[in-house]
Amino acid sequence: MAISAATVKELRERTGAGMMECKNALVEAGGDIEAAIEAMRKSGQAKAAKKSGRIAAEGAVVIEIAADGRQGVLVEINCETDFVAKDASFGHFAAAVATTALNSAAPDAAALAELPLAGEPGMTVNGAREALITKIGENVQVRRLVRFDGAEGRLYSYRHGLRIGVLVELVGGDETLGHDIAMHVAASNPLCLSADEVAPETLEKEREIFRAQALESGKPANIVDKMIEGRVRKFMEEVTLLGQPFVKDPDLSVEKLVKQAGARIRRFARVEVGEGIEKRTENFAEEVMALQKD
Structure with missing residues (x-):
């Protein structure tokens, strides 16, 4: 009907x-x-x-890259405790969701939820998620999907434990360089690839902060302007992947490292479990005391 x-x-x-x-x-x-x-x-x-209404800020980031290295996905799947994040049933579900994402064209987690789950005939991703919730007794959410399609170069990845996952597209270079750059991104958490990608409003906000700090020094205006520009350059080095000192050799910037190898970084993505989720803190004793006052 x-x-x-x-x-x-x-x-x-x-x-x-x-x-x-x-x-x-x-x-x-x-x-x-x-x-x-x-x-x-x-x-x-x-x-x-x-x-499903309970806060789920733990979990895992799962990475899948196609055999040809030109398509890959990062999927964040959340649960309520790190104990469940290490559970075999949760891990099996997370791996199946990542495989489903890689083999589909789903642009985001919402679209992914309605797809048939890989290896589970007759079960959607969302249906399997609900079954898992019933089994383990915790909220489970497929929160984020990041996908790289049609890579010009090859995709490389790095996962730090269960919590941080990185995808990097490298044109040229080799597997060692790709892995090293992905590991660097995991450790240094750059805001963007290069200086021209820093949002103008972000840069202006930082300039205002630096200006206020410099004016407190009491130095002449021309010196203050030089101080501001110096701090802006430093800020750009800190937040851009190409400007950052390479974690395995701080005397070498990532940009110089890549140029030495005759390679180019086209894009990257970094996902960390629980980013942006406000964890609720509860104090049972305080709640009881509050009730006594009413």
Whole structure:
């Protein structure tokens, strides 16, 4: 039978389950939304949806690169504790999601969620995620997907533990150089590749800070201007990959390292687990005291 988009939307809002899971539940329930909710509760999907509201700031970054080295993905998958991040079931799910991403054209995590999961016939990524939540008792989220397609050069990667993943596209050079640059990105966390990629508003903000600091010195205006420009150059070296001192040889910039090898860095991406997620801190004793005051 035909199920309206509005009915699917309502069920999704009430349960938090995925779009396809909601549609299938409604079809099986003959369009009865209450019956669909009851069936989903019995199957554990609604239980999983409730856990999906909990903060998940731990997890893993998984990397997949195609055999020809010209296509690759970085996927961040979150859970609530580092204990679960090391669990075999979580690791198996994360690896399967990365394989699914590599073998698809999904541009982001939302699109990836509705795709069939690699190695799991009849199961979508979101369906498998909900099943995993029910199994391990923690919220699990596929949070970010970064993909590099159509590489001009070759892609190289580096993963620091489970938490930091890097992809680098290098034109020319070799595997050792590609690995070293990816490792450098993981360690130094550059803002962008080169000075011309620094946003004008970011640069102006830094100039204002440097200007305020320099004026406090009481030096003449011409000296202040030179101080500002010197600090701006230093800032550019610190935040751009090409300007940074190479971690394995600080006397050599990354730009010089690459030029010596006759190579060129085209792009890079760095993903760290939990970036931008505000972790909630709870103090049970303080909550009890607050209740006593009411």
